[in-house]
Amino acid sequence: MFYLWLKGFQHTLLGKGLRIDRGRTARVFLFAFPFFSTHFMKGNGPSPQKPAVSSPVLRNTPSRVMGVPAKPKAVTPRGDEFQLKWPPTPETAADLVQFLKAQKRLKPAQVLKIVDAVRTQLAALPNVLEVEVRDGQDLTVVGDTHGQFYDVLNLFDINGPPSTSNPYLFNGDFVDRGSFGVEIVLTLFMYKLVYPNHVHLLRGNHESQTCTREYGFKAEVEDKYNVSIYNSFMTCFNYLPCCAVINQRTFIVHGGLFNREGVTLQELNRMNRVTEPGEEPGEGLLAQMLWSDPTDMYGRHSSLRPFGCSFGPNVTEEFLGINHLQMIIRSHEVRPNGYSVEHGGKLITVFSAPNYCQDTNQGGYLRLKGQYLDVQFLQFQGVPSPPAKTYFQPPVCLLS
Numbered sequence: 395m396f397y398l399w400l401k402g403f404q405h406t407l408l409g410k411g412l413r414i415d416r417g418r419t420a421r422v423f424l425f426a427f428p429f430f431s432t433h434f435m436k437g438n439g440p441s442p443q444k445p446a447v448s449s450p451v452l453r454n455t456p457s458r459v460m461g462v463p464a465k466p467k468a469v470t471p472r473g474d475e476f477q478l479k480w481p482p483t484p485e486t487a488a489d490l491v492q493f494l495k496a497q498k499r500l501k502p503a504q505v506l507k508i509v510d511a512v513r514t515q516l517a518a519l520p521n522v523l524e525v526e527v528r529d530g531q532d533l534t535v536v537g538d539t540h541g542q543f544y545d546v547l548n549l550f551d552i553n554g555p556p557s558t559s560n561p562y563l564f565n566g567d568f569v570d571r572g573s574f575g576v577e578i579v580l581t582l583f584m585y586k587l588v589y590p591n592h593v594h595l596l597r598g599n600h601e602s603q604t605c606t607r608e609y610g611f612k613a614e615v616e617d618k619y620n621v622s623i624y625n626s627f628m629t630c631f632n633y634l635p636c637c638a639v640i641n642q643r644t645f646i647v648h649g650g651l652f653n654r655e656g657v658t659l660q661e662l663n664r665m666n667r668v669t670e671p672g673e674e675p676g677e678g679l680l681a682q683m684l685w686s687d688p689t690d691m692y693g694r695h696s697s698l699r700p701f702g703c704s705f706g707p708n709v710t711e712e713f714l715g716i717n718h719l720q721m722i723i724r725s726h727e728v729r730p731n732g733y734s735v736e737h738g739g740k741l742i743t744v745f746s747a748p749n750y751c752q753d754t755n756q757g758g759y760l761r762l763k764g765q766y767l768d769v770q771f772l773q774f775q776g777v778p779s780p781p782a783k784t785y786f787q788p789p790v791c792l793l794s
């Protein structure tokens with residue numbers, strides 16, 4: 395059992411593209427032991443901070459906890475035809491959500507039509523998206539959703555669906571791990587087409603070929619559609635903006651900051667983002683911003699991730715200072731309460747996949763209110779999703 399557990403952990407790290415020898419594995423294992431002893435060995439029991447609410451969630455099963463792949467419970471049914479009105483309207487978006495919720499599938503040509511139209515829209519956007527929120531308006535910021543389509547629909551039920559009066563920014567990692575990445579992407583893409591100025595999509599590290607090959611989205615698209623549809627998604631993902639600045643105050647990015655000091659927004663806008671992260675020319679700023687994580691330690695430190703760094707509070711201060719910004723919002727790491735505030739209040743993490751990998755975390759999202767972007771922290775519980783094939787069985791999910 396201990397051996398399987400160690401192998402599972404090793405697999406998780408290697409799955410992230412890390413090349414580590416046995417000695418390093420042992421050191422990493424020792425480093426991670428406190429996490430496991432509190433979080434894993436106790437069967438992911440509720441943490442003291444968690445409100446005593448019994449949520450309608452899918453509980454851990456022994457086979458999931460021990461990393462033994464569960465058998466697929468059911469095959470996703472094929473369904474009726476969808477009437478894709480063009481150009482799509484708010485009604486088309488609402489109809490598509492209901493169609494996908496019933497686990498029906500579009501025709502491949504319809505998927506290509508949506509993806510191609512979104513790619514054209516995204517290609518016209520700068521690397522650093524500029525978004526304005528006026529007084530009396532809110533912008534909802536959503537973190538990682540990772541194929542948990544039914545949780546996204548629950549969020550829309552709670553917070554209202556996207557519209558001109560209810561704008562959203564989705565901060566990457568729409569796909570992989572969960573079984574419904576296709577449904578999330580098609581829903582977000584449809585809303586992007588219907589509300590181009592009120593739905594904003596940023597790239598996460600999982601919107602890439604390397605991650606989707608390993609963590610389920612490629613297998614999912616090939617199962618539900620075909621490989622050329624997968625390729626069209628990959629091309630489209632290359633055009634996603636890599637970060638946003640809201641009201642010239644708040645910087646939003648999936649992972650975090652850079653391996654060196656002095657990076658400016660102007661510099662970010664000059665780079666070529668239309669590439670697989672890590673394959674961009676130059677020093678690799680795109681991969682760094684999609685993969686980095688914050689730490690409480692001052693300075694920059696090497697990361698367990700394949701790209702980027704762990705960056706301390708002084709790094710956040712320096713970046714905000716030279717770019718005349720007040721705050722960083724990022725995602726990329728699960729948080730028990732769905733969000734966390736670090737770096738003296740200057741950095742927020744928001745993560746929107748509740749019960750991520752059968753954990754007990756809540757989903758989080760933010761509403762940025764008015765021209766000064768006062769932050770409202772919100773939480774939502776996970777909901778059950780229908781039986782579906784799983785395209786990736788993780789032993790545990792340490793990293794997102």
Ligand SMILES: [Mn+2]
Pocket residue numbers: 538567598599600648725726727794
């Ligand atoms: Mn991520």
